[in-house]
Amino acid sequence: MATTPAATPPMLRRVNAGKLLSVLSTAGVMTGTGLIEATGLTRATVHAVCNDLIAMGWVVELDPGHDAPGTPVGRPSRRFEFNSQAGYVLGIDVGAAKTTVLLSDLRGETVAKTGRSFQSVKTPAEQTQVVNEAVLEVLAAADVTDSEVLAAGVGVAAPVDREGNILVDDEFWRRFDAGLTTRLTELHGWPVLLENDANLATLGEHWRGEARDVDDLVVLLAGERFGSGLMDSGRLLHGSRGGAGEMVYLKLVEGVGDTAGIARTAREQGAKAVADPTVKTSLRELAGSDPVTAELVFAAADAGDKVALGILQYVACRTARVLATLGILFNPELIVIGGAVAAAAESLLPSIRQQLATYTATPPRIAVSSLGDTIVSVGAVRRALNYVEQHALDLQLSSAR
Amino acid sequence: MATTPAATPPMLRRVNAGKLLSVLSTAGVMTGTGLIEATGLTRATVHAVCNDLIAMGWVVELDPGHDAPGTPVGRPSRRFEFNSQAGYVLGIDVGAAKTTVLLSDLRGETVAKTGRSFQSVKTPAEQTQVVNEAVLEVLAAADVTDSEVLAAGVGVAAPVDREGNILVDDEFWRRFDAGLTTRLTELHGWPVLLENDANLATLGEHWRGEARDVDDLVVLLAGERFGSGLMDSGRLLHGSRGGAGEMVYLKLVEGVGDTAGIARTAREQGAKAVADPTVKTSLRELAGSDPVTAELVFAAADAGDKVALGILQYVACRTARVLATLGILFNPELIVIGGAVAAAAESLLPSIRQQLATYTATPPRIAVSSLGDTIVSVGAVRRALNYVEQHALDLQLSSAR
DNA sequence: CGGATTTATATAGACTCTAAATTTAGATTC
C-alpha cells in the first residue's frame, strides 16, 4: 500500500553519504576538515562515511598532508579524493547521418572519442552494428572493459519520454533501430539511458557549455532542422509522450513556416538562386557542378556576394522569429544556438539580436554553442553520470575490495 | 559552507510525520492499522507520530471502533482524523475587473465565498481596500479570526517569479497595487503567496477540475486575453522571471496575430459587423443602443444569425491555432480552456478539435473548465494549502493544546 | 625534547526506527 518506503535510520547514512560523494566528485582533493565545512556533518560522521566510501571503491585516500601550505602546524589531515577511475560512462549521439561516441571517466573528463558515418547503412540492424563498432573502438582505445562501464547515455532525434521510451510513430524510425538500446544492454550489460538529442544538448550546455549556472534555459539545435530542449529551474521538460520542444508548430509561425534549420535553409535558398538564370551570383561558379552547400553560402557571403548575404539575412530573420516564440513562451534566461552550423551562426548574431528586440521588450540572452559536434554526446555523458550518481550507493564497483 | 543541513535523526521523524499527515489530510478517518498499511511504518512509530500530531492540533482522535464493520472482533482500533478545522486558508483572485475570494478549510472545502467589482476603483490603494473588504467579509461570514488563517494565495494577471516577485515593467501595474501582499501581511500577519493567475488556474484544474491525475497539462485562459499556465510532470513552469506561459508570441502566429481572447475577439468582430451598414445581421437589433457583447454574439449564433456564426468560426480557428502551438511545443496530455467564456466555448469544441487535428497528428485532449469564475481562486487555495502542508510541522496552531 | 596546534579516534548520550513480547478491550463460546 505504501507509496514510498518509510524513512529509517540507515537512510540517513544514505543521504549523508550521497551528499559527501557529490561534494567529493565535484571538488578535488579534500581533507576531513574541508568535508566538515562543505557538508555540515560532524568529524566522526565524515570519517565513518569516508571509510565506507573507500571500502566501496568510490573514494581513494591519499597520503596525509596539510591543507593550507602556509601554516603547516598540527596533525596532518587525512586526504580524500573522488576515485574518478572507479568506473566510466559512455555518451552516444545517434544522429541522422553519423554517430559520435564519448568515453568519459566519472568526473566527466573525456577518455576517448570517435565517430562513424551512417553513409553505408541500409538497415536498422546495420546501424546498431556501426554504433557498436564505435563503442568498441573507444573502449579499446582507453583499455576499458565492459564491467568498468557503469552506464551509457544515448541521444536520438526523436521524442523520448521520461522512462526512455521512444515515440513509435515518428519518421526517425525509418532509419533508427528500435533494438539499439536493448542490444547494447544485451551485448555489454549496461544500463542504457535513451533521451532526445535536443534535451541532451541542453544538459550538455548546462553542464559544460555556455549555460553553466543558468537553470532556465532553452537550447535550439539549428542545423538541418530546428529542434529544442527546454529546461525550467534545472529540470528538463518532456511532456506526456516526450514531445516537449517539438518544433512542428513552426508551420504556424509567420515568416518561418516549417522546421528547416539554418543549414538546410541556406542550402536550399542557395540552390534556388543558382538554378534561376536571372539571378547573378558568385555561388554558381563556386559550386561548379557540385550541389550548393550551406558552407558555400556562408563563404560567398563572407566574400561579399549580394545574393548570399540576402540569404543569410533571410536565415537570420527566420531564426529570430523562432527564438522570439521560444523566448516569450518559456522566458528562459538564455537561449543557446547549437548544431552543425553553430560556429557560422556567430556572424548572424547581431542581426538576430536586433530583430529579436522588435518582438519582445525583455528578450533572453542569446549565445552560440562552443561544444561543436559533441553537444549531444557531452549531454549524453552527463545523463549517464546523473544516473550513476543517483545509483552510486547501490552499484557494485568492480574495483571495490 | 554547507548548502543543505546534515541529515539527523530528528529529520526522520519530520519526514515520517509529514508523510502520515499527508495521508491523513487526503483520506478520511483512519485506524492505526490503516496508517501502517498506507505509510509502511511500524505500529509503534505510527502511534508515536499520531500522539505528536494530536498534541500539535493537526489530528483529532475519535472514539475507538472497528475498521471493517463485518467482523468486529479484537480490540477496537484507535481512530484518527485530520483536523480540517485546525486552520483555514484564503484563495484570492485579483482580476482586471473584479476580485474573487474563497475561504477554505484545510481539506480544501470552501467555507465562504465572495466577490467585489473594481468598477469604482481609481487608485491602487483603493484596490487593496476593496480586496481587504472582501477578505473581511468571508472571515466574518465563517466566524474565522485572523490567527486561524494559516496562509493566503493571491493570483494576478502578471508574470510572477518563483519567489513571488511580480515583474515590475508590466502594464498590469497601472491598476495593480504593488503593496497588496505586504499590506495583507501587515494587516493580518499571514504569509501571502503571490502567483500568476494562469498558473493558479492550472493548479486549480489539476486539483479539482478537469485535469485530476493529469501531470502534463496546459490551461488556456481565453476570456479577454489569452493566457496560459504550463505544468510538466506536476510542476508549474515559471521561467527565469515568471514569464513562462506568456502569450505575446501569438503576434507571430499566422491567423492569430495578437493575444485577444475569445470574448474580446467575439465582441470586437461583432461591433465591427454592426458598424458596417452593408452587413446584414440581427446583432444590430439585439444590441440596440448598447455596445455589442460577446454574450450577444453567442446568443445570435445560437439563433442562427449567419454573421454571428461566421464570427464564431473565426474564433474557433484562432483558438485552434493557439492550442496547436501549445500542444505541439509542450506535448501536454490535456489542454483545459478556462476563463469567463469557458461555458460558451463548449459549443466551439467540435470545430476546434477538427481544426487542431489538421496541425498535428497527435493532438492533446481538449476540455473546457467547469470551475467557472473560481478557476483562479480555487488554484489560489491550493497554492496556500501547499504552503501549509510544506510548513505544517513548523507552524504554531492556535488550536494546539 | 617539551609545548602548541590541529586532526584523528574513542566513548557516551540522544533520537530514531524495527521487531518481538506483553497487555488490553471487546466479542464469542461454553
Place this chain on the structure above:
DNA sequence: GAATCTAAATTTAGAGTCTATATAAATCCG
C-alpha cells in the same frame, strides 16, 4: 459469567544514526 479468541495497543529490547565531548596522535617550533 468465566474462559477463550482476536486484533490492536503498549511495552521492551536492540540496532543504526547522529552529535558532543574526551582522549590520543602527529607534526612543527623553540
